[in-house]
Amino acid sequence: MAEMSYLGYGPGAADIFFQVVDRRYHKGRPILFTTNKPLRQWGRVLYDPELARAIIDSTLHQGEYIKLSGSSYRLRGSKLDLDQPAPAEQLQTTLPSA
Structure with a gap:
């Protein structure tokens, strides 16, 4: 399994990554990617x-491309929802009185 985009990859990473994918492809081996980036942005992530x-x-x-959407499964049941913008009053900082 490979995760695309949480970690930064430097120039040259695409060469190595391609070799891994190509070998698995020709041997008929499965490979799984998870990413928070659309496929069209992979070129930027890999610098190539x-x-x-x-x-x-x-x-x-x-293979198959499966796009998941919606709220985070890990945050289910919590009051925090990262998919929704915070109300403006929660973003303001209150300074103590002098």
């Missing part, structure tokens, strides 16, 4: 749009 496209192409050739 062409290799990012090749990685996506190989992965989706016999």
Whole structure:
């Protein structure tokens, strides 16, 4: 399993990543990606749009793309909802009186 975009990747990472994906593709081995970035932004994440496209192409050739949306499963039941903007009064800082 590989996570795309939480960690920064430097130039050259796409070369290594492509090799891993390509080997797994040709051996018929599964690979799973999780990401919070749309596929069109993978080129920016990997610093190489062409290799990012090749990685996506190989992965989706016999794979599936499943997009999940909605509130965080981990935050269910909590009052905090990261998908909703905070009310303005919660964003204001109150300074103590002098």
